[in-house]
Amino acid sequence: MxxxxxxxxxxxxxxxxxxxxxxxxxxxxxxxxxxxxxxxxxxxxxxxxxxxxFRGKREIIGAVALEGAAEMAVAMRAAASGASGPRDRVAALARAYLDFAARNPAVYDALFQLDGGLAYAREDTPEPLKDAFAALLESLGEVAGDGVEPGLFTEVFWASLHGLATLTRAGRLPPEDIEPRVELLVDRLAAL
Amino acid sequence: MxxxxxxxxxxxxxxxxxxxxxxxxxxxxxxxxxxxxxxxxxxxxxxxxxxxxFRGKREIIGAVALEGAAEMAVAMRAAASGASGPRDRVAALARAYLDFAARNPAVYDALFQLDGGLAYAREDTPEPLKDAFAALLESLGEVAGDGVEPGLFTEVFWASLHGLATLTRAGRLPPEDIEPRVELLVDRLAAL
DNA sequence: TCGATTGTCTAGCGATGCTAGGATCAATTC
DNA sequence: GAATTGATCCTAGCATCGCTAGACAATCGA
Missing domain, CATH: 1.10.10 (Arc Repressor Mutant, subunit A)
Known part of the structure; x- marks a missing residue:
């Protein structure tokens, strides 16, 4: 053997x-x-x-995406754990997310822009992807506010971060002013 | 002649x-x-x-993007003009934006995902692109809130919509629940 | 009417993702 | 220890991609 x-x-x-x-x-x-x-x-x-x-290039992209999802989950939890209050935690999370996207553009693309042949937001979604979303939900769920489903809130907050990340990197948004954008997003979106 | x-x-x-x-x-x-x-x-x-x-395929994509930007500006202004108050206007704008992205996925991609060789957020940005952003700003500027620069607010709101649009279409977000997401975004982000 | 210019096409280059079919080498059997 | 089998890997090639050179034909100005 x-x-x-x-x-x-x-x-x-x-x-x-x-x-x-x-x-x-x-x-x-x-x-x-x-x-x-x-x-x-x-x-x-x-x-x-x-x-x-691998079946083809697509699956290779998918493999990179899964690897990246695991790393992102770690980074999100690390950022959240180092904060004191909910406000701090959400802000740290947002910064960490944008930082991850900026530092690992290819991985971020594999995760959220390219076709890696992965299933998202379904039952058969690979574990690392579910877990990365779960890592976001852990910090964001607590600031969803009354009557707002934590999952829904997480989706919206995540989408906002995703929009900022992609538009900035694609040159659709000026790269400066990242910090005030994060401040605005956190202050308004989170129910504190 | x-x-x-x-x-x-x-x-x-x-x-x-x-x-x-x-x-x-x-x-x-x-x-x-x-x-x-x-x-x-x-x-x-x-x-x-x-x-x-055209110099190449890129420029063709760019031409489609410019055409789309003009149409989008029209659609945004139409949606805004049919609303009564600020709350209504912003909500209508958000729905119209997501609707445009869903109905014209290829045009939306040409505008915000693909490389059409266009300059964004700069002085030499083509007029249709500037105008599309201006159309957003016209409705969103009035709900930026005290002490928040209208341009900055528009960028953040737009990025959120962009995130929702792209993640939904790429299958990263479940396609249902679009309406509650819009409600949440409008209620929280806009200073009413 | 004739040369020059403009417009268009055929053919082809290098590169892409992917695959068929043969060669090579190691494990297994007699 | 030799022969057979099976897995492993490579060479070569297919169809298609964006893009371009060079030939050819139609049109224009003199």
């Missing part, structure tokens, strides 16, 4: 290598630069090897 | 045809289906003709 185990281990290792390399390449030069040829060359295998791990 | 005028007219007409066809094709089958070959075939000219009107 040991031989098969070793092979399985090596295979899993190579899969991690593919995902990590795709992510690295995407962060360095954008997702357009992540071609199957370039990716294959970087991992020092031929192109078809990629297709023995 | 009449001959030249006729030629210029025909040329302009063909350019409109290209943009309209690109838009139609994009709405029917998505922007991925808008290839230069298919587009050329539909307008019944050869591929290189496209390049005598």
């Amino acid at each position: 040991s031989v098969q185990e070793r092979k399985a281990r090596e295979r899993a290792e190579r899969e991690r290598l593919i995902v990590a390399t795709a992510r690295e390449l995407a962060e360095q030069q954008g997702w357009d630069a992540v071609t199957t040829r370039r990716l294959a060359e970087r991992i020092e295998y031929s192109q078809p090897v990629l297709y023995s791990h | 009449s001959v030249q005028e006729r030629k210029a007219r025909e040329r302009a007409e063909r350019e409109r045809l290209i943009v309209a066809t690109a838009r139609e094709l994009a709405e029917q089958q998505g922007w991925d289906a808008v290839t230069t070959r298919r587009l050329a075939e539909r307008i019944e000219y050869s591929q290189p003709v496209l390049y005598s009107h």
